Amino acid sequence: MRSGRKVTRSGAFGRRSRAKAHAARAGAKPCGTHSAISTILQQRPFFNDWQISPGYGIYAPLSGLELKIHAEARPFHGPDAAKTTGLQCRPNGIFCKEQSMSLSRRDFVKLCTGTAAGYGVSRMFHPAVREALAGTLTGELPPVFWLQGQGCTGCSVSILNSMHPAIAEVLLKIISLDFHPTIMADEGAPAIEFMRRRARENDGGFFIVVEGAVSDLEGGRYCVIGESGHEEITMSSMLKELAPHAAAVLAVGACAAYGGVSAARGAVTGAMGVGAFFGKHGIATPVVNIPGCPPHPDWMVGTLLVALDAVKRDGLEKGLASVVALLDEDGRPKPFYGANTHENCPYLYLFDEGVFSEKMTDKSGCRYDLGCKGPFAMCDSPVRRWNGRVNWCVENAVCIGCVQPDFPDGQSPFYEQR
Amino acid sequence: MSQTMSIAVDPVTRIEGHLKAEVKVEDGKVVDARLTGGMYRGFETIMKGRDPRDASQITQRICGVCPVSHALASSMALEKTAGITVPHNGRIARNLMQGANYLQSHILHFYHLAGQDFIQGPDASPFMPRYAEPDLRLDAATNAVGVDEYLEALNVRRTCHEMVALLGGRMPHLHGILAGGAAAIPTQAQIRDYAERFRVVRRFVEEKYLPITYLVTSKYRDLGDTARGYATALCMGVFPLDDEGGEFLFNPGAYYEGKDHPFDPMKIREYMKYSWFDDATSGRMFSEEETVVDVNKAGAYSFSKAPRYDGHAMEVGPHARMWVNNTELSPIGRKLAKELLGVDAARIRDLGENFVFSIMGRHLARAEEAWQVVRMVEKWLGEISPDGETFAEFEVPESGEGFAFTEAPRGCLLHYMRVRDHKVDNYQILPATLWNCCPRDDMGQRGPVEEALIGVPVPDASSPVNVGRVIRAFDP
């Protein structure tokens, strides 16, 4: 059935050691997930009846000692699937082993990479926790200002896709989004002044989300975000003004986190990520990077919720410190970015067996030879999947390494192996 | 004695990108306008020296609302350069991805971007604060319907993204469109899942989006007679209906000076006098263009260049596509046009030039276009096959050049690439927002939205609602 090319042992091993070396460089720890899946598949042949495809079927996310298994129940899996497997049925058609619904923040790391990945982020939190989020800092919904630098609005469009919780719930019940150029009713100087007023009223207690890169070249004029009192306001001046007073800054997307496409080779605007900008200008506010081009909505909403929750429980300083403790050396929350994409890829067994696709539309092999950057990337997309879990990057084509600090230059050419 | 005052709106919100509007108001009406595109990244220079196949990924990052269109245009430019044709099933798959994103974009635009120009949301951020005099005219019951639909539309547009992702991997910034065709042959299950979701979207367009657009138009009849501008229209062709690219759902064409003209890409020029780019590069064709940014240039006021067609500033977008093709209206639309607007109209031009080139006309054309896309998606779902190849393999040529046109949801899109030593030597992009939101050209002619702002009523300088309404009607 497979038309993917089966390569000789040495060829496959060559690739494997190369990819493993890269994975190690990207900070991944081999987890044994793949062998665990193989073992289960061997021991429980009934999985085969489920027409489990490599794309959506069973997967075993990285979760340390505890291996949790899911299988998305497609209609053709049959009504008895739950009985035969001893897995429990969830209302959204997903089967999984019974999981604790009473989740504390301590479980966060485990959960983000574990069972909750399939459910968006709301299941990571006990309903009571979510309720408590309202009124985190000041007895009101916590103020959030979303600033857009040099970017494409793709991160904003992506967060609109948030499902668990739905974006309407985030907007109406969880945060007070006091500034967002793409969706707020207000405009012009009144919108800028409203944000400034809210910042004064909540000094030290508001969050800034930055989408897009920042540049201070030419007085910051490569990105003007508004005008007030006949004064031009650049992205860099607004950040310098507000960021020192923010509780924390979330740099969402490749551009805000590390510069991304806006700072790629050939760019002349001096665009850079928020962390680099803060370093240059001596701004000490904590920055959480949520890279991806764009980031998955769960990565953004999940991190925001965790930050709000931590601050609510432990107060500003301790709460934020616990969030910062979740970050890897590239400033990303490990719960979402702690696992190597390749090590969790459903096609890893094909990689190990040395079966490689040679043509883009041939899905019977591993995509390594087509340029897949999974071995160099750290994201949970193979487990979390995208857009209501209907698909993900590698199932459709190849990984382009969009969560990595060196995206796009270090991850391209996208369709050649490096 | 007349009183002149200058009003600046910056940022213009609920659009994609960074835009400032500066209008001069005399006796409560706009007499002059300037639009400033306030952000620059420079994709042309970023593309230089890269693997030409990477264009479909890199250039999607121009716009997170319409990445599918950039992926298409860049892929087609390389396919032209390499001299290859996309297999039949690949064309259908691309149409289905592009179609789903059109629906996503139009629904997002009407409800979540423009919607608050007519609807009052809940009394909290981001729906409040807003201008003191927002000129809202819907009665409480209709407004409540609007708010409900706003929330429902959040789910519907997300569903549209799922449709794109089923065939394209993820959204925004899909993986499924690349030079050669579509990256994956859709499986039977994916086609079924797409169709399932499509039914929900179709119902929403027919039962909610179209009716509310007509309803709002009937409450704002004066805005159906406002912001006429140049009444020009350009369409470069989108949704190919055959594999040779001879026939489209929206065929290319131009309309100016009250007449129809065939589309000829050689008539396009880009002007720089009022843009922060080197004057020496002004007035060129896209294949001869260079991008040399100069943010300190005196007299310039925008990062947008000023494209002109045969010397004319052209409006682009759904109303332009519909006008050029004199597209027929939906059955629901025909009924509502009669009932709510008192107009007998079978095709868009029956609504009259003055209406179509107005704030409400542009919104209405977008909703009607959504219905056209719905109609065609139904057809393509019957044509897509789980067995047909979607991708043609090819070698990146050592050298060559190619350009391609398509239409993003918000208007004409052109990508041009020149390849040398297997690498991109020159890359040029002419996106929709440049056509609509450009500054003046070297001859001093205003851009289309600048022109459309002329004469627009601004009775209260502290609540210049109509300025934003005009701009948003173009979906920049």
Ligand code: SF4
């Ligand atoms: S497809 Fe990519 S991520 Fe998956 S196993 Fe192959 S190389 Fe690794």
Ligand code: SF4
């Ligand atoms: S799988 Fe690759 S392309 Fe997809 S989100 Fe992760 S890093 Fe980005």
Ligand SMILES: [Fe+2]
């Ligand atoms: Fe766009």
